[in-house]
Amino acid sequence: MVNKVLELRYLKNNVNDQCVPITLFVVCKNQFEKDKRVKFSEISFNNIKKWTHWGDKHTLDLLKVMPEKDNKIYHACFQGTFNITSFHIELNSNIRIFNIRLESKYGFTSKDIEDKLLEGKCPMIMINPQYVNEAEQNITKHRMVRGDPEISHFIAIHGINNGKRCFIYDCNLPHDNDEVLSEENIKCEAKFDILRKYSKDITNRLYWFELIDKSEKTNLLPY
Amino acid sequence: MNDQELIQKAKLVMHKTYCNGITINDKIIKTEEGIKVFLDYLVPKKVEDELFEYIFFLRLREVGLIELSTEGEIISKSSPEDFIKETIEKYKELTKRKEKIIIKIFSNYFIRLEQVHLTLTPLRKVLRKLMEQDFLIDNLNKNFAPNEIRYINFLQSFGYLRKEGNKLTLDNGTIKKLKIKIEGKDKEKDIEQLISSIFAEHFDYIISELHNTAIVPYIGILVTLCILALELQKNISLTINSLYKMYKEHYICGQDESSFKDKIIDMKSFDLLKYNYENKRLSLPDNIYAKLITAFASPDIQKQIC
Numbered sequence: 001m002v003n004k005v006l007e008l009r010y011l012k013n014n015v016n017d018q019c020v021p022i023t024l025f026v027v028c029k030n031q032f033e034k035d036k037r038v039k040f041s042e043i044s045f046n047n048i049k050k051w052t053h054w055g056d057k058h059t060l061d062l063l064k065v066m067p068e069k070d071n072k073i074y075h076a077c078f079q080g081t082f083n084i085t086s087f088h089i090e091l092n093s094n095i096r097i098f099n100i101r102l103e104s105k106y107g108f109t110s111k112d113i114e115d116k117l118l119e120g121k122c123p124m125i126m127i128n129p130q131y132v133n134e135a136e137q138n139i140t141k142h143r144m145v146r147g148d149p150e151i152s153h154f155i156a157i158h159g160i161n162n163g164k165r166c167f168i169y170d171c172n173l174p175h176d177n178d179e180v181l182s183e184e185n186i187k188c189e190a191k192f193d194i195l196r197k198y199s200k201d202i203t204n205r206l207y208w209f210e211l212i213d214k215s216e217k218t219n220l221l222p223y
Numbered sequence: 224m225n226d227q228e229l230i231q232k233a234k235l236v237m238h239k240t241y242c243n244g245i246t247i248n249d250k251i252i253k254t255e256e257g258i259k260v261f262l263d264y265l266v267p268k269k270v271e272d273e274l275f276e277y278i279f280f281l282r283l284r285e286v287g288l289i290e291l292s293t294e295g296e297i298i299s300k301s302s303p304e305d306f307i308k309e310t311i312e313k314y315k316e317l318t319k320r321k322e323k324i325i326i327k328i329f330s331n332y333f334i335r336l337e338q339v340h341l342t343l344t345p346l347r348k349v350l351r352k353l354m355e356q357d358f359l360i361d362n363l364n365k366n367f368a369p370n371e372i373r374y375i376n377f378l379q380s381f382g383y384l385r386k387e388g389n390k391l392t393l394d395n396g397t398i399k400k401l402k403i404k405i406e407g408k409d410k411e412k413d414i415e416q417l418i419s420s421i422f423a424e425h426f427d428y429i430i431s432e433l434h435n436t437a438i439v440p441y442i443g444i445l446v447t448l449c450i451l452a453l454e455l456q457k458n459i460s461l462t463i464n465s466l467y468k469m470y471k472e473h474y475i476c477g478q479d480e481s482s483f484k485d486k487i488i489d490m491k492s493f494d495l496l497k498y499n500y501e502n503k504r505l506s507l508p509d510n511i512y513a514k515l516i517t518a519f520a521s522p523d524i525q526k527q528i529c
Contacts, residue, residue, distance in 0.1 A: 017267050054242035058303035066311075073311045076472055077266045077283075081242035129267075129278060141271060146279040146455055149265050150246040172278065 004117040005159030005167055005183040006030075011175035012045070018080030019154040020087055021049035022171040024102070027122045027156050031209050038098050038211070051091045054081040084126060084152050084203055099212050108206035110163040110192040116208050122156050122169075124207040129153040131198035132170065135190035139173055152202045157195075165189050224295045226251075226258065232295045233260040241287065241306055248285055256298060262287035264310050270451055270469070272459045273502065279454045283313040284529060318473055320528055321453075322446045323427075328518045329445065329495070329511070330423035334415065336493050339438050343418060343429075345371045349378065350393075350414050357390040373433055381425060440486045443474035445495060449515050452507055456516070460499070460506040463487060 010029050012022045025045045032038040050056070055078035066074065088102045095101060105112060108125075116123040130145045137143060158181055159167035168188040169181055181187060224232065230251065237245055241262070248261040264287075265280040286309040287301040301309070326333065333339055349371050352358070358366055367375060375391070378384045382397040398405065401420040405413045422429065426442065429435045447470045451459055467483050478486075487505055490496040498505045507515065518524060 055307065059307060062304060062307060069315075070311050072472065073314050074307065077264070077310055077314060078242070078307065081244065083239070083241070084243050085238050142275050144275045144277050146277055149267075149280040151265050151267070151280065152243050 002114060002118065003159075003161045004114065005186075006117055006120065006122055008122065008156070008158045008169050008181040009179075011169065011177075011179055011181065012171060013173075013175055014171040016075075016079040018049060019171055020052050020080070020082045021045060023124055023154045023156050023169070024048050024052065024091070026169065026171070027124060028100070028209055031121060032098075032100060035211075038100055040098070043095065043098055047094070048091065049080075051094045052082050052087045054078075054083045054087070088207070096212060100209055101212055102207055103210045104203075104205040104207045106205050108204075110160065110166075112206055113157055113160050113166065113192070114163060116206070117157075117160055121208045121210070122158050124154060124156045125195065125199050126152045126154055126202040126205065126207075127195065128198040128202065129172070131190060131194055132172070132188070134194045135168065135188050137173060138185075138187050138189075141174075143172060159183070159186070160192070164192055166192055166195055224293060226253070229258050229291050229293075229295060230260065233258070233289045233291055236289050236291075236297060236300060237262060237287075240300060241303060244280075245287065245306075250285065254290075257290065257292040257294075257296075260289045260291070261285045262289065262301070262306070264306075264313075266314070268454070270455070270459065270461065270465060272457075272461065273504065277455055277459075281314075281317075281454070283310055283317065286310045286313050317528065318446075318450070321450055322442070324518070324524055324527065325446050325449045325515070326426050326442060327423040328514060330426075331415075331419040332493065332495050332511070333438075333441065333445075334419050334422055336441055336489060336495065338489060339441060342435050342437050343422065346374045346378075346418060346421070347414060349374045350417055351410075353384065353391070353393050354410065354414065357387065357392040360386065360389055360391050363391070377425070377428065377433060378421075381421075381428075383421065439474060440478065440483065441490060441495075443470050444483075444486060444490060447473065448496070448505070448507060452512060452515060453519055458506050458509070458512040460502075460504040462504055466505065 008026065008030050010026055012026055014022055025048045028043060028048070029040065032040045059074065059078070063071065063074065088104065092101045113123050129149070129151065132143050133145055153172070156169040157166045158169050166189065167181070167186045168190060170188050173187055175187070179185065230247065234247060237247065244265045244267070246263050246265060248263045250261045252259040263285065264283045266283065268279050268281060270277050287306040289300045290298040292298055334343060345368070349367065352366065363372055363375065375384065379391070382394055384391055385394040398417065401417070401424070403416045403420050405416070407413065426438070430439055444466065447466060448461070451461070451469065463484050464480065467480050470483070487496055487498060491498045494508055495511065496505050497508045
């Protein structure tokens with residue numbers, strides 16, 4: 001068991017419940033920005049948002065005829081929505097030209113998280129946002145989830161300590177523009193058991209970005 | 224398939240078809256062909272007070288339906304487009320229902336607000352005159368100003384006034400249904416009670432048809448704050464800016480933040496809101512919060528908002 005923390009920069013805050021594209025974009029940028037095999041400059045946040053968004057595909061015609069008030073409510077209700085079982089499909093079909101894909105593994109252990117971090121990859125999970133009530137938040141104003149919602153949130157795990165404590169990038173928490181999550185700056189941490197407890201009823205998958213060219217994978221340096 | 228397996232199958236269909244936030248409602252109907260599973264949608268909301276940022280979820284009930292055969296085949300399911308449309312309708316409907324209940328609970332406070340009191344003057348005048356005597360229908364123009372006649376037409380269309388021969392008179396039958404005590408000892412008190420009840424029942428008509436839009440911000444401010452307090456079960460203290468943002472979600476806002484603040488100060492002076500000048504945060508006065516929570520705990524109101 002190891003202590004491994006990856007630095008995460010270019011952090012974005014969640015403005016309109018867009019946890020999936022925000023987390024994917026931040027992780028992808030950190031992992032591939034300096035990798036010459038990936039044309040990261042051609043991957044924008046707006047594109048990731050478009051490729052993972054659920055609502056737009058069904059509302060193009062609806063929105064054209066919607067009264068202003070309904071339009072406002074639509075955006076309040078469906079901004080940043082995603083389909084938990086298929087959000088990666090359109091994403092992968094679009095990012096393959098950049099030589100990357102979003103991989104996933106059903107059922108995961110703290111060892112899987114450790115392994116990914118050691119490979120320089122930041123794993124991500126779908127989790128019930130309630131987990132934050134049992135996490136340690138290194139911020140002045142704590143986030144608290146009320147009620148017992150059956151809903152998914154998307155977070156990245158940028159570090160782990162002895163297989164027990166996970167260090168989390170949660171875009172629902174406030175981050176400064178130039179802030180870097182690192183060993184010295186842990187914003188949110190939770191026991192692995194807490195993450196398991198709140199993620200196993202959702203997709204129960206670990207997600208991470210991978211270069212498509214497997215032969216080169218072993219030569220990848222941690223970012 | 225047994226019921227549990229069918230529900231699991233419905234869950235799979237639900238997760239494949241719709242977006243994050245969709246969940247199964249308790250209402251599951253067994254039919255001869257199989258089962259009907261109703262779907263709810265949870266809309267996340269954020270709000271912060273001095274200590275915490277809360278994330279809570281607005282539950283919009285029965286916005287979708289999946290029907291499965293006993294073998295687990297899909298008989299029918301709401302299309303994503305229908306689910307979206309239904310969600311928008313339920314969102315509006317739920318807010319409207321809560322708004323109506325909140326105004327009903329606090330209408331007697333509302334009509335005392337100086338600005339609301341003022342805009343309801345024609346209604347007050349009409350009721351005062353009609354409590355004194357009946358009026359000849361042909362002579363209304365002589366006895367009432369044009370804006371008062373608009374209120375007479377409104378009262379007549381909702382049955383508070385009726386024609387008796389060639390006269391117009393208050394309909395005691397309709398007034399009795401308002402369940403208020405008209406004692407006759409203090410006429411002004413009786414009139415205020417009557418206005419309070421009529422306002423509670425018809426404030427949306429008074430706003431839209433009688434063009435009394437000046438009262439909208441006051442309603443919007445109180446309703447927005449009450450809805451938050453109800454969702455969090457906490458008398459939350461907010462900055463004016465946070466409330467303004469949430470207010471704009473439901474109410475069309477032709478005013479800037481500073482005139483919004485003026486309205487808050489008006490409401491504070493009539494004990495409808497509490498405003499702390501030191502931390503610049505507003506909340507509900509304790510008695511208003513207690514009244515709100517007690518009223519919404521009643522099974523009758525719970526039934527109305529489910």
